[in-house]
Structures are given as C-alpha cells and as structure tokens.
Amino acid sequence: MSTFATITQFARMLNNLDQWLQSGVAYAEKKGFDPDVLTQARLAPDQYALVQQVQSACDAAKYAAAYLSGQKAPSHPDTEKTIEELRRRIRTCVAYLDTFKASHFAGAEERRVAPPWMEGNAVRGDEYMQRIAVPNFYFHVTTAYAILRHNGVDLGKRDFIGVRSWTEFAAA
Amino acid sequence: MSTFATITQFARMLNNLDQWLQSGVAYAEKKGFDPDVLTQARLAPDQYALVQQVQSACDAAKYAAAYLSGQKAPSHPDTEKTIEELRRRIRTCVAYLDTFKASHFAGAEERRVAPPWMEGNAVRGDEYMQRIAVPNFYFHVTTAYAILRHNGVDLGKRDFIGVRSWTEFAAA
Numbered sequence: 001m002s003t004f005a006t007i008t009q010f011a012r013m014l015n016n017l018d019q020w021l022q023s024g025v026a027y028a029e030k031k032g033f034d035p036d037v038l039t040q041a042r043l044a045p046d047q048y049a050l051v052q053q054v055q056s057a058c059d060a061a062k063y064a065a066a067y068l069s070g071q072k073a074p075s076h077p078d079t080e081k082t083i084e085e086l087r088r089r090i091r092t093c094v095a096y097l098d099t100f101k102a103s104h105f106a107g108a109e110e111r112r113v114a115p116p117w118m119e120g121n122a123v124r125g126d127e128y129m130q131r132i133a134v135p136n137f138y139f140h141v142t143t144a145y146a147i148l149r150h151n152g153v154d155l156g157k158r159d160f161i162g163v164r165s166w167t168e169f170a171a172a
Numbered sequence: 173m174s175t176f177a178t179i180t181q182f183a184r185m186l187n188n189l190d191q192w193l194q195s196g197v198a199y200a201e202k203k204g205f206d207p208d209v210l211t212q213a214r215l216a217p218d219q220y221a222l223v224q225q226v227q228s229a230c231d232a233a234k235y236a237a238a239y240l241s242g243q244k245a246p247s248h249p250d251t252e253k254t255i256e257e258l259r260r261r262i263r264t265c266v267a268y269l270d271t272f273k274a275s276h277f278a279g280a281e282e283r284r285v286a287p288p289w290m291e292g293n294a295v296r297g298d299e300y301m302q303r304i305a306v307p308n309f310y311f312h313v314t315t316a317y318a319i320l321r322h323n324g325v326d327l328g329k330r331d332f333i334g335v336r337s338w339t340e341f342a343a344a
Contacts, residue, residue: 044321121338138310146318149216166293
C-alpha cells in the first residue's frame with residue numbers, strides 16, 4: 001500500500017462519510033426533526049460530537065497528505081454548525097486530497113514527520129501513517145458513523161465500506 | 173506501508189483492545205456491576221454487540237494475514253460469552269499474527285484474494301487490504317471502543333492509539 005494509495009482511500013472514505021450525512025438528513029426529514037440536531041449528537045458526554053468527528057476526520061486526512069509530501073496544510077477553520085456546512089468541509093478536504101499525485105509522495109516513508117502536537121518529537125513517515133494517521137482517521141469516521149447509527153439512521157456495513165461493485169477494483 | 177507492517181499494526185491494535193477490555197473490567201468492579209454485562213452492550217439494536225465486535229476485529233486481522241500470505245486461516249469459533257473469553261480470543265489471534273514474517277507476504281500486493289463471501293469475485297491483494305481489510309478492522313475495533321465509552325469506561329484517544337512514548341517509533 002503506497003502512501004498515495006492510502007491518501008486516495010482517505011478521500012474515498014470521506015466521500016462515504018458524506019453519503020452517511022445525506023442519509024442522516026433523509027432520516028431527519030422522514031421523522032420530521034431538524035437534521036442539524038445530529039451535529040451535536042455524541043456517544044459519551046466527554047467525547048466529541050458529530051461535528052468534531054467530521055472535522056477531525058478531515059484534518060487527519062489533510063495533515064497526513066501535507067506532512068508526507070512536505071507541504072504546508074491549508075487552514076480549514078472549525079466553524080461548521082450545520083450538516084450542509086460539514087458536507088462542504090468534506091468537499092473542501094477531498095478537493096485538497098485530489099491535488100496530489102503519486103509523485104508528491106516520493107520518499108514519504110523515510111520523511112521526518114514532526115507535527116506541533118508532538119512537542120519537538122519526530123517519527124518516520126511510514127510509522128506516522130501506519131500507527132497514527134490511519135488509526136486516527138478511521139477512529140473519527142467510524143465514530144461519526146456510530147453516532148448516526150446510534151440515532152437511528154439506516155446504515156449498514158456496505159455503506160461504511162462503500163463498495164458498490166467488485167468491478168471497481170483492480171483486476172486480480 | 174508493507175503488508176507485514178499492516179499485520180503488525182493489527183496485532184498492536186488488538187493488544188490495545190485487550191487493554192480497553194481490562195479498563196472495562198476495572199470500571200465494572202469500581203461501580204459494582206458484572207463486567208460481562210458489557211459483552212452484550214451495543215450502540216444500536218441492529219448493530220453487533222461488543223462480543224461480536226471483538227470477534228469480527230480478530231477475524232478481519234486473521235483473514236487478512238491468511239489471504240495475503242496464501243495460507244488457510246485457522247478456525248476460531250465464535251463461542252465467547254465473557255470478557256475473559258474475549259481476551260483469550262484476542263490472545264489466540266495475536267499469537268497467530270505473530271507467526272508471520274515479512275517473507276510470508278512476498279507478492280502479497282498482486283495476490284488474487286477471493287473470500288467465500290465475495291461469491292466468486294476476486295480482488296487484488298493490495299486493494300483487498302486497503303479498501304476492505306483495513307477499514308473493516310478499524311470499524312470493529314473503533315466500535316468496540318465506542319461501546320465501552322458509551323457505557324462510561326474511562327478511555328481516551330491515547331488509549332486508542334496506544335502510544336506510550338515516541339521512543340517506540342523508528343528514528344526519523
């Protein structure tokens with residue numbers, strides 16, 4: 001799995017997340033409640049609400065792409081309050097991920113990654129991706145999905161994985 | 173990220189999951205309830221309970237290692253009813269993952285992967301890992317974590333990622 005392939009997969013999962021949010025809106029309309037109530041739903045009082053789960057998923061993907069290509073990540077302020085704004089945040093993030101080509105990640109696995117929150121520490125690019133970026137990204141998309149499921153939105157594992165047909169896959 | 177590195181990461185996350193279960197037991201003892209109540213906890217009535225989330229996380233890791241190395245996966249029947257039995261299931265799975273060396277995965281990325289549930293379809297090894305095994309694995313470990321958090325178990329992101337010190341990482 002190349003770094004580029006993982007960034008591509010992050011974009012794919014963010015598009016899946018956008019679909020789950022749309023299912024949330026459809027569910028709210030069917031039940032007759034304001035869909036934006038879902039943005040403040042959470043699974044535990046000291047865990048992020050949906051809005052922050054979506055923001056964090058976007059940031060995990062954005063920073064992984066930036067750090068591993070040696071770019072400075074664009075700023076995406078956490079100002080979203082509605083599902084539509086969250087959907088726009090996802091589109092902005094995916095558009096950024098779509099600017100990358102495989103060649104941007106030449107040498108990424110050996111690159112030194114030292115995010116501010118590591119407070120002066122650094123890890124190698126491949127370890128950053130495998131042990132921090134990937135778990136962190138999936139943590140936030142899965143928790144967003146779980147918040148929607150917990151609130152009754154009709155989703156299943158196929159929606160999570162987002163596979164519609166095996167013909168989408170590289171031939172084996 | 174090599175296939176072997178991803179399998180190693182699955183083992184690391186399963187050991188983290190084992191720690192979360194232990195935190196669940198400690199929490200139950202402190203609050204004075206039977207810890208095995210947690211095994212049947214779930215976030216939605218039509219989603220798997222904790223017991224199946226743990227079994228599925230183990231299986232996602234086990235089958236990825238088996239399929240991508242061309243081995244037949246060992247059978248681990250889903251008979252667990254208690255937290256202690258789930259912890260044993262995790263240990264059994266991790267012991268299996270620990271039998272693999274990098275050399276077992278030579279050519280894994282081009283290998284044809286055709287699990288029974290794909291009903292005659294097949295995908296290439298790298299796509300199986302990136303688009304099915306990794307999302308599916310993290311789906312189940314994160315949902316297990318979310319079930320525990322939802323029930324009040326005292327866990328945080330550091331427990332999820334499982335990093336104790338940056339010195340554990342390959343030098344950058």
